[in-house]
Amino acid sequence: MNTRDSWGRFWLVVAAFAAGGCGTSDDGVVDVPHPADAADADADAADADADVPVEAEAEAAGDADADAPMEADGDDGGEAEADVPPACPCPALPAVCAAPAAGEPTFTPPNEAMAGQFLDLLACADASVRLAIYETDWECVVDAFAAKLAADTDLVVQFVIDDDMCPRGADGTLTCPLARLETSDRVTIVLDNRSGLMHHKFAIFDDARVWVASANLTQRSFCTDNNNAIVVDQAEIVAAYGNVFRRMFVDGTFGPVPPEEPVAGGSYRVYFSPETPASAPARWFNDLVAAVGAATTSAEAMINAFTRTEVSEALIAAHRRGVAVRVIVQNTYADEAPAQALLAAGVPLHAGEMHSKTLVLDGRTVVTGSANWSANAWSNNENSLWIEDPAVAAAYRAEFERVFAATSAPAP
Template sequence: MSDRRASFPAPSPLSILLALALLALGACGDDDGPGPTGDAGPGVDASAPFDGGGGEADAATEPDAGAPADAAPDGGTDAGMDAGPPCACPTLPTTCTGPVAGPVFSPEDPAFGEQLMEVLACADESLHMALYLPGWDCIGDALADKLEADEDIVMEIVVDDDQCPTFGGTRDCDMLRGIADHPRVTIVDDDRSALMHHKYIVADGTSVWVSSANMTEDSFCEDLNNSVVIDDATIVGRFEEVFQRMFTDGSFGPVEPEGVTESAPYRLYFSPESPISSPSGWFTALTDAIAEAETSVDVMIFALTRGEISEALVAAHERGVEVRVLSSFRFGGEAAIQTLQDAGIDARVADVHHKVMILDGETVATGSANWSMNAWSNSENSLWIADADVASAFTDELDRVWATASPAE
């Protein structure tokens, strides 16, 4: 029998280069959404750079629709980067002693992982989780342990469909793969081009864990993140309301502007709001707060790509307000950062994945949203805390990192 082989023309050098380029772009995630050549969604400037890294489209290692095209998603590791040595998996306590309220910070403080584990351990009835990037099998193991230890616990989870897709009936994300088929676990996808970028967990309807961290090893072990636990009934109720809108109603917005939820010392905003071509309520609150700052504005932000923010910071600097900006090294070269430096503002970079502003040493804005183009169309939260002790804890963290951070360039 003759050996018959099909004959194909040899690929040209140009076609090889194009194929490699497409593969490289496909491997890149971004914390705020699709990249410059991707579908940014209606009302979004498709030319805006990605705003993400670490596995989150709009976060440090997550993709962000304001981040450069070669940035990785938030909470993950950029392709080709050395993820560093693994850190110990946080473990689920056998008894509930109650989570610290925080704030706590990764990766230096062991309390960061312990706080989350206590939230899981102390839940008696339900865990409602809105998680952009569920990528760390260690946390999946803790959830499996919780299901085994507590026969009454029910877990309802909302995820971004691009970060935890289903292929052949199997969830393709390390954290949820082992529990996705459990009878007391239900997972809902956002199924849209914009991101479900939240990172929060409501436990028993009585407390909420709110973080800048994705459920990834990078977010817990490498990136600079923060988390708090809130038990204020009004704030917890609002987080639960938005969760049910996503999980039960399958509605991810945009919605008509709903305003701010207030319960001293907290203020809480959600997006997306209609129209997504206009600033979300939390974004307007940021620029207004900078305009009203009297003594200082300290920033720790994964992605700052919005010119409105940099212009507000420059105006504050010019009227004598002390301004410090600590951003991710992935975004040190952005035009918004260059604007700050041109005005004489000290801007530095580190492995930041926070989304934090500290105003006059008294109020902190934190949550899930980067200050980028796609954040207006993403599902985001912005939690404000008017508490000098909380602000002091965040300032101490910034001071610690600031001392060894590099100049932005």
């Protein structure tokens, strides 16, 4: 039996286990030795800057920027998921390809739309899937990849992940559910092995479409937290994400690079960080503050880690010149200086399980992606996707209205 046949039989076994649903971390695991060459990766790198509180992207519990309070889901710098997310449906990998529409955002919770969007992209993948994802620990997603690899024996899957969220143990085996996939010779997983965070949340399918999200591939991101995702098929934008992926996956470059111009294509513009010097604001951050300063009618923000007063000052100035400003912030950041300043200025602000990093300006411009409004985001691997499209902006505004109505102002 050749190697491909062996792997095909192996993944059919995994897929059979997966058919039962998400299960626990023990469900569907086949006892196969881990490749020896994986043992040389670092087992445990620090997730946040030493002089600030840890914020693992505990998703809604805090995107984990090192300069902010601890966050329960290990995101931007320390969101350590403190509570267990409620059970929610674990969609099966579709049996046939039905490509999701580009330019139509999905939101959570509930999880069906966003999970369906991602799994439809996976079902349609023909040659490659390349993912840069901060945290991937939902067995449901791993099951889907196992089923896809079993069904498509030519598919190549490449992951870039943050080493703090899934370090290797003493034997070189990954300590998260992705270890189940790494036994395949068609799956390669690269860790960042640095103190800054690999905080991206994007996936490229067949180098033709990119899924850009605020969500990690975790149960909390899909089932509890407010998140968003969008599919982009604009060639220039897909290529830009691909270039950044190769920088990390092939070159092993995760640290700051010389400042680069944003890449534009169609109605999209995308920025990446970190840039040198990482101690200074990234280009996307400066442009975001300037865009708030230029807003004329409205500004709606849904943001997880919010510690930078430059943004709150720009929003307050917009409010004072008559712009309709409203904000929803993650609960754990409601006591931070930016949120408190907005409240003191009379800006309507609600708090909830918010993990999005989204701003809508004048009903036309959408800013989304992985980057929080924090200093840690300047040194993390981040992307900031800008969309100039009233129809897309309307979808994000509708989601803002839904969440704003379901939340309330923080207690004094």
